[in-house]
Amino acid sequence: MTAAERLKAILDLMQEIETAARPADAVVSAWFRARRQIGDRDRGTISEELYALMRHHARLGWWLEKHGREATPRNRLIAWLVINGRMALAQLESLFSGKPAAPNGLSEPERTLIGKLQGSTIEHPSMPEEVRTECPAWALKPLRQRFGDQFGREMAALLKPASLDLRVNPLKSDRAAMLRSLRDLGLEAEPCPMAPFGIRVAKRPSLSDLPMLKSGAVEIQDEGSQLVALLVAARPGERVVDFCAGAGGKTLAMAAEMANRGHIMACDISDGRLKRAAERFRQAGFHNIQTRLLTSESDKWVKRHKASYDRVLVDAPCSGSGTWRRNPDARWRASEADGLDGLVALQARILASAARLVKPGGRLVYATCSMLPQENEQQVAAFLAASPAFEAVPLADTELHQIQSAHPDYLSLTPARHDTDGFFAAVLQRKAEPVAG
Template sequence: MKLEMHALMTERLSQVLVPVLSQQQPLDKALAALFATEKYSVKEQANQVQLAQQLMRGLSLYEALADCRFVEQPAKVWAALASWHGYSVYGQLLPDLTELQGRAAALPAHILQGCPDWLEQLGQQELGDSWALEREALWARAPRYIRANWLKISTSELQQALLAEGIESRVVAGVPTALEILSDCALFQSRAFKQGWFEQQDAGSQWVADALQVKPGSRVIDACAGAGGKSLALAARMAGKGRLLAMDVEEWKLATLQQRARRAGAGTIETRLISSSKTIKRLADKADFLLLDVPCSGSGVLRRNPDAKWQAPMRLAELKALQRDILSRYSKMLAIGGELLYATCSIFPSENQHQVQWFLQQRPDFVLEQEQTISPAATGFDGFYWARLRRQAVITV
């Protein structure tokens, strides 16, 4: 989709984005509120979403080119972005590209790639020399992936159905449920979506769900389900047989999951709000498979949520304490012989391998079977980590 810019559009977007930067309001919610009050076409909405995300991905670069902060002079930053990318903006004189290129030549690499100083320091601490490659990958625009809902349709059948609607896609090597969407299109307006034949989900996230080897007839708990992307993927793997309990501490996310499950035909999914510690205790030893997709920094999905870079620095200490608490308490829901999948959308070892190592030291009844870091730089997917653990009986002498 070729992006379009004009002064009125960028002015209206600025009214949305300044509060996102200064009040720490999530970008997606701010845009949803804008579209709820303004009558934009589907194409206009998609254009504004892409412009907002492009600005957020490279904000440090555009502010450096404009020599001002966006919250103070948004029009000047938009003009720098437009000149840099060769956009024409009706009724506005843009800065000279040669001059901007001269300024850019003096900037450090992390500023050129839309990375604030605090994140650059943290990335180097966590990943050392490999951070530069990950930073570059996280700066790029995220590809668009969908997951074929095998409860209703195969991946190849879905690809043909989309093509019949004028939507081109390609299969994703190593991820049998995934298609990458190549067309600029209103995907959620398609007949295929309304029929529940697919969900939008990054290929890396689908890879994580596949790592928990659920089977038809299993008792499965997704204890940090959120809006249910991985719950739906697991339900499809269960082929409509068994029980999948999707749990979360936020009721509105579970309500969203219920709507998605109805569209997908995922009748095995039951939702349950975690209202107190008793909710967890009542499920002790009940699960054959347990997914703990824990709250994390989101460092692996920054290209999809670029506004997170410009708000408060990641609260790693607080998040790591929460991750350990969830591992300690929620793991008790797994039956002996069962599989636990610990997962994050982070690429930082302190949230991933280090947490699993800590847990194994605390719980001798668990063993590590396999783990993987999904690198944006290596795969082109969003960044994730997963570790599959098995609970075994502890033999006492």
């Protein structure tokens, strides 16, 4: 592809993402699937530039507002090329030529904008902190509360591209063998520092170049997500529930800990997600996983299986603030109007319902990929106050006692401190019933 053709592709994707109800990664995947003729190198270049633009959403919008221009995808792209790409008017006119497969030619207002932006840098002293740190207004107060004087450092870490983390499937290989295979492909691969089955790949390769992904020998999973699954401490022969299984990444990690023995029930309210997860389970070679479609968090199935599981994981739906470096569009999809309070209330209902499944002496793990206190520590505190049958297990008394968590009692991972997505997980144990005597 020519440079102009790549710009046209970026612009088309920006416009589609802005109007789609789906996350950006789903839009990008579908867009490329429909254009299989685009080579891996061009796909990589287009994706890299697109995600860089999304990580500069607020700052580009600030510059456009400053110069009286609407923050449309096209104006954002032009501003990005001038400010970050240091492109002059003549270069942009050659790219925005209006020729077939190139963006439409520049208008006079766009030429004026280009002139005003020349020599600008992406940040400006007049930018409010929420703009400079790309923090949406609805999350500013709780994140400042969460991080205090580390707020700026953590937000800066969320603006960096996420690494590609893999989890080795022990049914099919081991980490040493996979490291050799990845290095034989010319990739810079190293063991993840905390997760025992994790591998970190320095530069994101084309996933089609990784045969171990197709064979199920590895799965894509952030190191933080791997640690959450390990915190469940599922054992061979046990009965386990992944209550909000989604795509099944943590289900697979728990099944590996169980050495394919025992039983895992992967539950979700989305039939589509469960079907995709079931295919992953089959490809990975696990036969101890069953899927269950729930109508809601209070599905009758929960009541019928009360106190019948050794381990229950609640990976609750959340704001996703911990994944912003991986999904930069997510921070602008949510808003205060969407109702953080409503989301917190849903999490509380899910947690209370899933807790019914836990046997006396069994373990309940509540987890989110959020860094907001309302969804994490405060949620756990409210649950414990309302559920005297449960008690918190300090992280120091769990299998992950060696992790230097950002919280003294719970697993709390942040991009700046741990180089993972932001994750929270609390271990809650149902007290053993008193022995009759």
